[in-house]
Amino acid sequence: MDNDDILTLNEVEEISRSVYALLGQYVTPKYDRKTSDDHAKKVFAKLDPQGRGFVSKEDFVRICLEVRYLVGSPFILTVIDSR
Numbered sequence: 001m002d003n004d005d006i007l008t009l010n011e012v013e014e015i016s017r018s019v020y021a022l023l024g025q026y027v028t029p030k031y032d033r034k035t036s037d038d039h040a041k042k043v044f045a046k047l048d049p050q051g052r053g054f055v056s057k058e059d060f061v062r063i064c065l066e067v068r069y070l071v072g073s074p075f076i077l078t079v080i081d082s083r
Helices: 009-026 033-047 057-066 076-081
Strands: 006-008 054-056
Touching (some): 006 009, 006 057
Antiparallel strands (some): 006 054
């Protein structure tokens, strides 16, 4: 998000909060910041299984190609869990 070619947990949390905010009333049960941040942590753990604290652009692209429905999916956690 900050053009450094790496993705961090903080950036995934920001993305998760934005997605939840966009979904708004359509999210059941209702969400709060903890919900979106917990989701982000689960997603990030799948993206960064080595626990480096970041995902390189190359790794992210590779993961997206491996899991074709990842990009643009509102069900990102489900898709990643099915790998």
